[in-house]
Amino acid sequence: MDLAARENGQRAERxxxxxxxxxxxxxxxxxxxxxxxxxxVAIKKIKVGEMKDGxxxxxxREVKFLQELHHPNIIALLDVFSVKQNVNLVLExxxxxxxxxxxxxxxxxxNADIKSWMAMSLxxxxxIHRHGVLHRDLKPNxxxxxxxGELKIADFGLAREFGDAGSKMTCQVITxxxxxxxxxxxxxxxxxxxxxWSIGTxxxxxxxxxxxLAGETDIDQLKKTFHAMGTPTEQEWPGYxxxxxxxxxxxxxxxxxWNMISSIGKEGQDLARDMLKFDPLTRPSAKQALQHxxxxxxxxxxxxxxxxxxxxxxxxxxxxxxxTKGKPLLxxxxxxxxKRKAESPQAAGRNVARKLVFA
Amino acid sequence: MAHAPHPLAxxxxxxxxxxxxxxxxxxxxxxxxxxxxxxIQEAGxxxxxxxxxxxxxxVIFHRFYYVSSMYSFGVNDISISALFLSTKLCxxxxxxxxxxxxxxxxxxxxxxxxxxxxxxxxxxxxxxxxVWDGFEFQVPGFHDEVFWEWKDxxxxxxxxxxxxxxxxxxxxxxxxxMINYLKILDLVFEDDVAQxxxxxxxxxxLTPMYAIHPPHTLACASILLAxxxxxxxxxxxxxxxxxxxxxxxxxxxxxxxxxxxxxxxTEPSQRSPAVESGPDEDSVGRExxxxxxxxxxxxxxxxxxxxxxxxxRKAPV
Numbered sequence: 001m002d003l004a005a006r007e008n009g010q011r012a013e014r015x016x017x018x019x020x021x022x023x024x025x026x027x028x029x030x031x032x033x034x035x036x037x038x039x040x041v042a043i044k045k046i047k048v049g050e051m052k053d054g055x056x057x058x059x060x061r062e063v064k065f066l067q068e069l070h071h072p073n074i075i076a077l078l079d080v081f082s083v084k085q086n087v088n089l090v091l092e093x094x095x096x097x098x099x100x101x102x103x104x105x106x107x108x109x110x111n112a113d114i115k116s117w118m119a120m121s122l123x124x125x126x127x128i129h130r131h132g133v134l135h136r137d138l139k140p141n142x143x144x145x146x147x148x149g150e151l152k153i154a155d156f157g158l159a160r161e162f163g164d165a166g167s168k169m170t171c172q173v174i175t176x177x178x179x180x181x182x183x184x185x186x187x188x189x190x191x192x193x194x195x196x197w198s199i200g201t202x203x204x205x206x207x208x209x210x211x212x213l214a215g216e217t218d219i220d221q222l223k224k225t226f227h228a229m230g231t232p233t234e235q236e237w238p239g240y241x242x243x244x245x246x247x248x249x250x251x252x253x254x255x256x257x258w259n260m261i262s263s264i265g266k267e268g269q270d271l272a273r274d275m276l277k278f279d280p281l282t283r284p285s286a287k288q289a290l291q292h293x294x295x296x297x298x299x300x301x302x303x304x305x306x307x308x309x310x311x312x313x314x315x316x317x318x319x320x321x322x323x324t325k326g327k328p329l330l331x332x333x334x335x336x337x338x339k340r341k342a343e344s345p346q347a348a349g350r351n352v353a354r355k356l357v358f359a
Numbered sequence: 360m361a362h363a364p365h366p367l368a369x370x371x372x373x374x375x376x377x378x379x380x381x382x383x384x385x386x387x388x389x390x391x392x393x394x395x396x397x398x399i400q401e402a403g404x405x406x407x408x409x410x411x412x413x414x415x416x417x418v419i420f421h422r423f424y425y426v427s428s429m430y431s432f433g434v435n436d437i438s439i440s441a442l443f444l445s446t447k448l449c450x451x452x453x454x455x456x457x458x459x460x461x462x463x464x465x466x467x468x469x470x471x472x473x474x475x476x477x478x479x480x481x482x483x484x485x486x487x488x489x490v491w492d493g494f495e496f497q498v499p500g501f502h503d504e505v506f507w508e509w510k511d512x513x514x515x516x517x518x519x520x521x522x523x524x525x526x527x528x529x530x531x532x533x534x535x536x537m538i539n540y541l542k543i544l545d546l547v548f549e550d551d552v553a554q555x556x557x558x559x560x561x562x563x564x565l566t567p568m569y570a571i572h573p574p575h576t577l578a579c580a581s582i583l584l585a586x587x588x589x590x591x592x593x594x595x596x597x598x599x600x601x602x603x604x605x606x607x608x609x610x611x612x613x614x615x616x617x618x619x620x621x622x623x624x625t626e627p628s629q630r631s632p633a634v635e636s637g638p639d640e641d642s643v644g645r646e647x648x649x650x651x652x653x654x655x656x657x658x659x660x661x662x663x664x665x666x667x668x669x670x671x672r673k674a675p676v
Contacts, residue, residue, distance in 0.1 A: 060528070
């Protein structure tokens, strides 16, 4: 416990704040540099509004978890300081994110590239899970990519510890397209398997280059999921009809959906099917996924430096509002099907959409 | 930014706390710490929060007063804000309005006790019948000024806590260590030893020990005191196994027992009336200390007034 208050001023002095590169509902992101070294950083300034109840929970979570987690595949928190009533997080500066990479149609992915991104995400995720934390908002937009191609997991605004097995958690987490069916059915007791489902959908998205299961509403998300993969049988996922928000969304026939991603090869298909199993208990853990044959078979994953990158890589990426903070904008709903939506636990039940600025 | 998993006060901070540097006597500071933490505990119970949330708030509260003075920050303000912050940290959110109403109720109750004639002791026996006569509490309305005033105080204090603790909010609690150690010592199923250790750890939260010793030392201290009170022998040097120092755990036990004496919190083993006799001089002196703590906890202004008054009393001599 150092005299942090006195130190706080000195800390703020360490960093130069530059131009604004992103604006969200609850935070602005600025480009900055470390005065001593000239290293590029991103400074996330969290707005503490008049109307809110103190510092936002998402900001607290982000600080708390990033202070504890240090891994090459997780964004590094370099410093925290406050000026007046604002909290500033100093994060390492990352050029782009996986979403921009997927969206850039000029880029062609090889299987080795996809394998490399998957390996890096799973390594980061394995570390997070090993330390008793759930991320709960994995999506391509939150997988940032550094100048030398390394993938880093960011945005811990919805993360939480899962040490206590009996504790009830909210099911209103994870951006809908990456949300597993057990959360859509309102399960309050869940574990690392929810993050594995997200990674699985990201894997398929990397192959297809479009979001795999892009539901417009929660019910639609379930329909799309079952339409693609068939309605789960009682045998496949025991007891799921007993989940709190269970709805019958219709019986869809079983479908060999993995034929869509045959380009990734047999091992890849196998891993994707494992990660997208309906029964959360049968999904592999991040560690098991990393030991899957997919990663040890030919071709070897591409070195991060050699991975495809968008041409505009040196331009600071534009941050979507939901990227900078985990809460949706208070905009009227029904903004069209292509808006990405996500709910934070606080916004449960509120019918609001998030705005997304496409980079 | 590397962080110690469980930050502790430095020797310097313990030897001369910021409040001490502002000429607040150590025993007054200790009393105020107890008063602030008791409020957290009572409010937490009324709000039906888990013990871990209250404990986290109390540890943050203690740490805060190792980097800041009670001359600059009112005890009640920090106490309510630490609890609010901890509900967010522990994922047990409460409505700010509920929290404020709870505090207002508790503070009103204290005010009621303070308004009683100071020569009339309020010990257990009397509390039952007449002490609460005439006590009334009105829940403030939705648009009452008092809510917004408290809200401003809480938002500002919360930021001060974060800032002054360097945004370091990791709190590691000793409860699970204690259970593990008891298992190793083969005492878990011994006649509510675990329950007593648990109570001791919760009582310890009222003392600054959580900001001074790491959790495993606190766990050992609770085991030492519980086994001594229950007259259960332990093998010599058992605490060495758990990396604790004898002097540390011995001093922790001393702090708890002082607390029991000063605040007549009875030992968890024997909450018998024998410990307290009628209104003797001791209890009058104790109650006056409580009164002082409750008054001074109200705000930093109260602390400042008290310090000025003390200086004036001293001056003519």
